[in-house]
Amino acid sequence: METGLEFDTRSKLLKAAVVQFGKYGFAGTSVRKIADEAGVNHGSIKYHYSSKDELWRSAVAYLYELLDKTVHADEAKWKDMTPRERIINSATHYIRFSAKHPELSRIVFFETMHESERLDWLTENYIRPYTSRAIARTALAQEEGVYPADIPAMNMHYINIAAAKNIFLMAPEIKRAFDIDVFDDEQIDAHIDAVLKLLLPPINHSSDDALAKKKNDLPNVD
Amino acid sequence: METGLEFDTRSKLLKAAVVQFGKYGFAGTSVRKIADEAGVNHGSIKYHYSSKDELWRSAVAYLYELLDKTVHADEAKWKDMTPRERIINSATHYIRFSAKHPELSRIVFFETMHESERLDWLTENYIRPYTSRAIARTALAQEEGVYPADIPAMNMHYINIAAAKNIFLMAPEIKRAFDIDVFDDEQIDAHIDAVLKLLLPPINHSSDDALAKKKNDLPNVD
DNA sequence: TCTATTTTGATACGATCGGATAAATCACAT
DNA sequence: ATGTGATTTATCCGATCGTATCAAAATAGA
Numbered sequence: 001m002e003t004g005l006e007f008d009t010r011s012k013l014l015k016a017a018v019v020q021f022g023k024y025g026f027a028g029t030s031v032r033k034i035a036d037e038a039g040v041n042h043g044s045i046k047y048h049y050s051s052k053d054e055l056w057r058s059a060v061a062y063l064y065e066l067l068d069k070t071v072h073a074d075e076a077k078w079k080d081m082t083p084r085e086r087i088i089n090s091a092t093h094y095i096r097f098s099a100k101h102p103e104l105s106r107i108v109f110f111e112t113m114h115e116s117e118r119l120d121w122l123t124e125n126y127i128r129p130y131t132s133r134a135i136a137r138t139a140l141a142q143e144e145g146v147y148p149a150d151i152p153a154m155n156m157h158y159i160n161i162a163a164a165k166n167i168f169l170m171a172p173e174i175k176r177a178f179d180i181d182v183f184d185d186e187q188i189d190a191h192i193d194a195v196l197k198l199l200l201p202p203i204n205h206s207s208d209d210a211l212a213k214k215k216n217d218l219p220n221v222d
Numbered sequence: 223m224e225t226g227l228e229f230d231t232r233s234k235l236l237k238a239a240v241v242q243f244g245k246y247g248f249a250g251t252s253v254r255k256i257a258d259e260a261g262v263n264h265g266s267i268k269y270h271y272s273s274k275d276e277l278w279r280s281a282v283a284y285l286y287e288l289l290d291k292t293v294h295a296d297e298a299k300w301k302d303m304t305p306r307e308r309i310i311n312s313a314t315h316y317i318r319f320s321a322k323h324p325e326l327s328r329i330v331f332f333e334t335m336h337e338s339e340r341l342d343w344l345t346e347n348y349i350r351p352y353t354s355r356a357i358a359r360t361a362l363a364q365e366e367g368v369y370p371a372d373i374p375a376m377n378m379h380y381i382n383i384a385a386a387k388n389i390f391l392m393a394p395e396i397k398r399a400f401d402i403d404v405f406d407d408e409q410i411d412a413h414i415d416a417v418l419k420l421l422l423p424p425i426n427h428s429s430d431d432a433l434a435k436k437k438n439d440l441p442n443v444d
Numbered sequence: 445t446c447t448a449t450t451t452t453g454a455t456a457c458g459a460t461c462g463g464a465t466a467a468a469t470c471a472c473a474t
Numbered sequence: 475a476t477g478t479g480a481t482t483t484a485t486c487c488g489a490t491c492g493t494a495t496c497a498a499a500a501t502a503g504a
């Protein structure tokens with residue numbers, strides 16, 4: 001898998017940091033382990049990134065850039081879509097990203113559990129702006145009749161993103177308890193299908209065929 | 223708030239462990255910090271619990287017992303309920319528990335992110351049996367027409383629990399970004415309402431009043 | 445009140461942590 | 475080929491980690 005992070009020491013460190021922070025969180029990850037996984041001397045971290053904190057911030061920034069590019073991949077086509085199609089498009093992109101890079105949600109989760117300067121930074125630079133826009137879009141979709149209107153937009157939003165990514169966050173548990181790999185392509189597709197069916201009420205003026213037809217145009221993130 | 227854990231050193235340690243492990247996970251929590259929060263000497267942990275690992279397991283067991291008691295509080299009345307009422311009843315109990323003791327979900331999340339002996343123990347003793355039963359109940363509810371039937375029960379289940387508890391897991395983030403305390407009673411009620419509206423399709427043979435009426439009988443966990 | 449047992453407190457240990465330092469090595473222009 | 479700045483490596487430091495030890499203190503039963 002090409003990620004553009006295989007070349008120099010700095011990139012190898014960033015890649016290893018994403019993996020380690022995504023598995024063990026900030027406190028559970030040691031810079032020595034990151035350096036080992038990257039195959040470099042641990043002193044290099046101090047050189048390329050001034051501290052463990054800076055490396056963590058760089059990993060978060062890298063993942064958020066990926067998320068941004070992924071979710072907005074079809075932005076140019078949005079103007080030709082109905083509101084419902086836009087929701088389906090971005091939800092599908094979001095779920096595929098959650099499957100491909102569960103590290104971002106995991107890193108955010110680790111920090112969201114308690115107060116810290118990292119959570120300050122995370123909230124100010126990413127969570128607040130991203131979530132504000134997402135909730136605004138949710139509210140708009142409610143006005144447009146895509147989502148149910150009798151639910152607070154904030155609850156709707158947090159239910160949506162939880163439904164989308166939870167199964168990938170808990171992948172090790174599901175693998176262990178039921179021997180199911182939720183990262184398999186069929187599983188990802190099944191999950192996209194399940195989320196859309198559950199959270200998007202059926203279109204009232206036409207049959208299910210309309211939704212089924214749209215689904216063939218769903219984006220693929222690779 | 224009475225929890226029955228305020229009395230002796232052992233109980234104070236367990237209570238502090240629940241809080242600390244719930245905030246910082248196993249790796250992020252030091253036994254010295256737990257002892258400080260409990261107001262006892264950190265050597266006492268070795269005496270009452272043989273190790274940090276044992277203390278963690280005790281905290282998990284304590285929380286799962288609480289969950290079990292909470293979710294099955296109305297079990298005796300289940301035989302007089304319709305399938306839909308049973309789902310509403312247990313979902314409501316589950317959401318109230320998630321709001322009252324977010325530590326359990328958080329501790330499980332911390333461990334679910336990576337492989338470990340603690341995850342082995344957790345899966346074998348709690349996650350697998352609990353989740354198996356929950357998925358079986360979900361499948362049954364699908365057969366009974368309470369949940370949509372065209373979604374795999376596993377996806378349905380993980381979407382359900384994610385929708386129910388995610389907002390409480392991310393409470394610090396929501397507080398920080400939007401100054402909303404999701405643990406307020408109104409917020410909890412609003413969230414229960416939102417989850418039930420979103421994930422339980424409307425009853426086809428009657429109006430919404432039937433659902434609204436049932437809601438007055440919803441259980442309260444205190 | 446004496447004694448046996450339980451519980452707590454003070455301290456020490458080896459390991460590992462993040463970070464700092466300086467020497468060694470490398471890439472590359474002149 | 476040589477010098478120079480960029481990068482890597484090898485160590486070291488103080489702090490903190492989990493845990494072990496053992497005496498002091500508290501407690502309970504006779």
